[in-house]
Amino acid sequence: MxxxxxxxxxxxxxxxxxxxxxxxxxxxxxxxxxxxxxxxxxxxxxxxxxxxxxxxxxxxxxxxxxxxxxxxxxxxxxxxxxxxxxxxxxxxxxxxxxxxxxxxxxxxxxxxxxxxxxxxxxxxxxxxxxxxxxxxxxxxxxxxxxxxxxxxxxxxxxxxxxxxxLLSDAIRDGYVWNDNEKKFVENFLVPLLKYQGYTNIVKERRIFNKNRSITLDIVANKGNEIIAFEVKMYRNLYNSKSVLDNAVEQVLLYKHYLTQSNEREKVLFILVVPYEIDEKIQNEIYEQSNVIVWSINNLIYLCEEEKKLLDLLASYIPYSLLNLESRKPQEIERKKEPIIIKKEEHPSITEKYLRKLKKCKAGKKNGAAIDYEKICTEIIYYLFKTEFFKFSEQHHTDDEMFRMDLICSLKGTTEFWNFLITFYNTKFVVFEYKNYSKPISQNLIYITEKYLFSAALRNVAFIVSRKGFDKNAKKAALGCLKENGKLIISLNDEDLIKMVSMKENGEEPSDYLLDIIEDILMSVSK
Missing domain, CATH: 3.40.50.10810 (Tandem AAA-ATPase domain)
Known part of the structure; x- marks a missing residue:
């Protein structure tokens, strides 16, 4: 235990x-x-x-x-x-x-x-x-x-x-559900820190304040210093500056909590983000917030003389390390902390959408179906607005036969959306919302399939519902994929909240979708 x-x-x-x-x-x-x-x-x-x-x-x-x-x-x-x-x-x-x-x-x-x-x-x-x-x-x-x-x-x-x-409790307590990130911490980062001379390594250190708690991925000692490590895993070798900014903002929030628990002055922070980052940006973050960032280049430097560690690193990174250069990370040293202006605390975005979804009851009574559609569209905008070029709500086809709740055109800037463009020949994705109290049946899969049309570069749909697909709906969705190459993906309330939490915590929410797709494709038979 x-x-x-x-x-x-x-x-x-x-x-x-x-x-x-x-x-x-x-x-x-x-x-x-x-x-x-x-x-x-x-x-x-x-x-x-x-x-x-x-x-x-x-x-x-x-x-x-x-x-x-x-x-x-x-x-x-x-x-x-x-x-x-x-x-x-x-x-x-x-x-x-x-x-x-x-x-x-x-x-x-x-x-x-x-x-x-x-x-x-x-x-x-x-x-x-x-x-x-x-x-x-x-x-x-x-x-x-x-x-x-x-x-x-x-x-x-x-x-x-x-x-x-429940999920709301896990979010309150700062627990993550990214299994790959957890394995990366346990199987690579902890051995790396031991190799680099860190001691008293503690995983998932809880910090409490009057309103909530946070969970630091690792707390360890280096000489006389206490170092806290926050890890963010990504599927891309390159990520947008906004993703990194969100991750740094999360670390600054942790510093704020540590201030309230009188531990801030004792702890230095290292943000571990295994992808390529411009060294100039790393230095700017350090100067502005006193947070050291370890990129994939820094991790290679720290373990390149220990082949076993380098092999472990390669096993957890979804791209090749062969052409990446090693780079020495920023030296750990204590300097005067920048002044962080205390802001009025507001409920997190994740908690806001949790409350909205919980308040919206399943079914059509009192306009609940319309409310659910609005909430889901709002969440999709928050998660992926930088990935979509155009949005069209309640979109009708030219013959007025089909009406789609939301259709979006793709830019393909992150790994997942580029994956859909490349392998499913799709420029547009469809979102359908079903505020049903029971899991989705196979009949709705076949209805949604009619919205997809290869000649219009529209081959992927997401059905967002309260309970996801039932057993027969899952079989029907796989049948659409195998027979017609149409990809229909189930998302439920928990999936949405997990992605919102990822976005808020400086992670890439579309990586969650890529994991779902890979699980589907790995299960497909002839």
């Missing part, structure tokens, strides 16, 4: 307490991408460690897809290599843990064992509640893992919520 974040450790403790309580049914509520798999694995590890010597404990984890079963198993094995795990009910002989699908339970109901704890992943999507009749035995405890508290109105609807940690 040492590698878990504070909220994950708390969730594990709550689950363990539930297992030892008189309750038979409970739930935890967590947004996607906040590490629920690690929580499940650590909770199982703790329960078996504390109880299995006294009695034989059997635990089942149920989910909707076989691929998720494999993912959970991998995390469990990483947590404890000695776990005896079965992936099918028929393999349960001698196993203490079963990780399988709801379909497997229904298919092999006569062979179900008496489990002490059954963890139901994505419990809000369980449609056939007869499955619980098959599983319910004397003394069995059920734990539902759900996305949002108000999504549960079925079997787990009356279950006690023992823990809740």
């Amino acid at each position: 040492k590698t878990l974040r504070s909220y994950q450790r708390e969730a594990v403790e709550r689950i363990y307490k539930f297992f030892n309580s008189d309750l038979n049914k409970a739930k935890i509520c967590m947004s996607t991408g906040l590490g629920k798999t690690a929580i499940i694995a650590s909770a199982i590890d703790k329960i078996l460690e504390k109880h299995d010597k006294e009695q034989k404990i059997l635990i089942a984890v149920l989910t909707s897809q076989r691929a998720i079963c494999e993912q959970i198993k991998n995390v469990l094995v990483e947590t404890n290599p000695h776990f005896n795990i079965a992936l099918y009910i028929k393999e349960m002989i001698g196993a203490k843990i079963l990780i399988t699908t709801y379909q497997d339970v229904r298919k092999n109901q006569l062979e179900i064992k008496n489990f002490d704890l059954i963890i139901c992943d994505e419990a809000q999507f369980i449609k056939n509640e007869n499955i619980f009749d098959l599983l319910s035995k004397k003394g069995t405890k059920f734990l539902g893992v759900v996305g949002e508290i108000d999504e549960i109105n079925r079997w787990f609807g009356d279950a006690t919520c023992i823990f809740s940690y």
Whole structure:
């Protein structure tokens, strides 16, 4: 549990307490991408460690897809290599843990064992509640893992919520969800700092003030100095000055919080941005804000004499390092801090849009669909206005047959939008907004496909909805891609908020879209 974040450790403790309580049914509520798999694995590890010597404990984890079963198993094995795990009910002989699908339970109901704890992943999507009749035995405890508290109105609807940690909580606490960035910090930056003589290296250091907390990626010592590192990962070798300005602004905000906690004078900041930056710009930032910037050229310099570190750096950078020159970074030295004028604190842009989306209820009642469309368009403008040349809302085709909520022409300045232009022969992208309370069905995929037309260089569409695509809609979107080369991408509220947070924190939001596209393309069969 040492590698878990504070909220994950708390969730594990709550689950363990539930297992030892008189309750038979409970739930935890967590947004996607906040590490629920690690929580499940650590909770199982703790329960078996504390109880299995006294009695034989059997635990089942149920989910909707076989691929998720494999993912959970991998995390469990990483947590404890000695776990005896079965992936099918028929393999349960001698196993203490079963990780399988709801379909497997229904298919092999006569062979179900008496489990002490059954963890139901994505419990809000369980449609056939007869499955619980098959599983319910004397003394069995059920734990539902759900996305949002108000999504549960079925079997787990009356279950006690023992823990809740949502996207708004993660943003408040300064936690990021960029998995590649986290791996870069753990597997490259920490070893690099050790190699360079840094000591007392602490990852994800929390700083609190009266209103909120922030999380510094790394805090370490170099001689007598305390150095804080903030990391921003990008998919481009070159990025706009505005992206770097946003990242520096984020560091200055951290300095402001440190001032309130009386730690500012003790800490120097290094901003790690692994792409090419003009040395003149780096010097200007240092002179104006006392923030040292490490570019990709500086990172190459720091590890070029250690081949293992250089290879690690290359493995986390999405472009070749072969033609890049090394450059010595700015020396770490303390100088008089520039005066930062205290500004009146305002809610963050991310929090503003979180509140707007939460206030806008799903459906058409009281003009909610129109409100949702306005909010989403406003977010798209905020995220990508520098990437689009023209915007057209409520755009009609010349024959008046189709009306698109938003259509934009592309400049292709960042990696993602250039990727669409190059490989999908598209100059325009379509955005459709669906304020539905349930996931999007396949019928809407086929309707959206009609908006796309190769001769008009319009081959890509985004469908923005509250809950994303259902299973059949995902299949339909893949079918459109394989058969006609039309790319239809699902975005939900959480995707929008994550990208807004990235933009506000000095990251490139279109990198998030590129990750989505790569996941889709890597899953496509013939």
